[in-house]
Amino acid sequence: MYKYNDFDEAFVRSRVAQFRGQVERRIDGSLTEDEFKPLRLMNGLYLQLHAYMLRVAVPYGTLNSAQMRQLAYIADKWDKGYGHFTTRQNIQYNWPKLQDVPDMLEALADVEMHAIQTSGNTIRNVTADHFAGAAADEIEDPRAIAELLRQWSTDHPEFQFLPRKFKIAVTGAAEDRAVTKAHDIGLRMVRNDAGEPGFEVIVGGGLGRTPMVGKVLRDFLPKADLLPYCEAIVSVYNLLGRRDNKYKARIKITVHENGLEKIQELVEDRFTTIRAGFSGHDQELLSEIETAFAPPAFAAKPTDGYEAARLANPAFRSWTDTNLSEHKADGYAIVSISIKKHGATPGDATSDQMRVMAELAEKYGHNELRISHEQNVILPHVHKSDLAKVYAALREADLATANIGLVSDIIACPGMDYCALATARSIPIAQEIATRFDELKIEHDIGQLKIKISGCINACGHHHVGHIGILGLDRAGVENYQITLGGDGTQTTSIGERAGPGFSAEEIVPAIERLVTGYLDLRDSPAETFLQTYRRLGMEPFKAILYPAEDKANAA
């Protein structure tokens, strides 16, 4: 893993010291809230409905055991003993007190972490495939590039006041697990005809009130040109992006209003200028960073006992069926730890659970953990001979739910239980849906199905790219939930279509149940997923299931 150098260390410490002074001045009244707000946001500190919230970056989703333990320590010492992992590979603490935040940041700096640029109109935490460095379908580990981007974008003087927030995602794999097409810049590693690795550069994707699928700006960008090219994109956007209307300020609107071709021209032009100024220092830095991401020393040992344990224990077998993914090294597996126990809050882990995961990573996982955008925790490198032990320990900690990719593996934003911008709650809906399908005992039968819930139009819960998306709204002072269908956040990204009128809080869970059990009758075989069935049949049959009364009325 990447280790801070002296510069990183000094920079993060000085930012903590600065913020400590700012907090003191806010508390003694010398700074008003209007003056303080931009300063706290630069350090990831929000004010929500019931308390402050501190958003901590987990750069490209990678953590080591010591960092995970520190997150647990912070949760115990200054919060309520838990943390919320988010779709942007951050962790959020929901209950910090203002006067404690500088100490929390100091504790983060102790393990090379921070909350810088987790808010504001800056380049945010660069996210990456959560299976990076482990996935069997990967060209290269994309995290070296992500780290290079992080160093370049952190405190970049030109990019501290962009028209709006700016999000970059990278993947090195064919299967897009990083939702690259819904980011301001998405980078997908591909090979050119000569077999050299480079990037497909996607620009102008985004969710929020105007969801858009990103467009390809460059089919193939040599790896060495990545930084100057990204700088060209951001600097074109910095000048061209609208500052008159924050709803039109994201680069997706800039691309939409100016057309891809014009953006292409401007970027290529700017790129030529900028590249001349890059003297190769970035490439030296990159190769240094690459050594930090060298794969761990994988053990070549027999996978003894794994198959036998699977045969002996049906619960273990079921867990291995859903929660493991193919690893690039022989004898290894990628373990997804579900923090979506039926009925629990999606993405929340207690400090005890964090410590268990840290210990498992240390003992069996080459000291590595990942946070996925689907709000789960990953042990990227576990030898198959250790899986039974890992499973047993997870079970003890209430972390062994076998539901990855299934109907109860729901993404939900904090919604109106925490978020000041929310128009409705999302967490209780997620809890009820998961609980209901657990009672029905049909989720394994249903198969791959992604439900994603947002508590307002900002779409932090990715509802636009859920196979089933749920958007919570305020309709005349009552919570109301709108359903979208057919969204997809992978390499075949699509934005879900609205199914029809919304449902009340009481009606939404039965509506989802109707929809999903209805799909079971519509699919042509158990192998056809919900999304495939939707793509084959279109909206109509699903609409008929969701609004049966209307159907009858029409027929009458």
Added chain:
Amino acid sequence: MARSFTPKVVTANALLEGDAVWLTEDNTWTRDIREAELITDEAHGDLRLLEAQARADEIAGAYLADAKSGEDGPEPTHFREAFRTRGPSNYHHGKQAG
């Protein structure tokens, strides 16, 4: 006749804890909405909000929220404001935990 004014309370987040507080008639901040001053006059509401906003070292983000008169004092009328009097629904945290 003046257009009808929906009664209001002045509310904000406490500076240190960040939780919801309401302004009382005697200019203190309370954590119980029932002790808040229920404002029934628009001009008075604007004035009270200005006074609240001036108290920068006690609170952040003061605004006027709709409320109605209840048995024990002001009550919220919108679900968002009702949640602010209780806390989140997924854990027994915040005001409901007392």
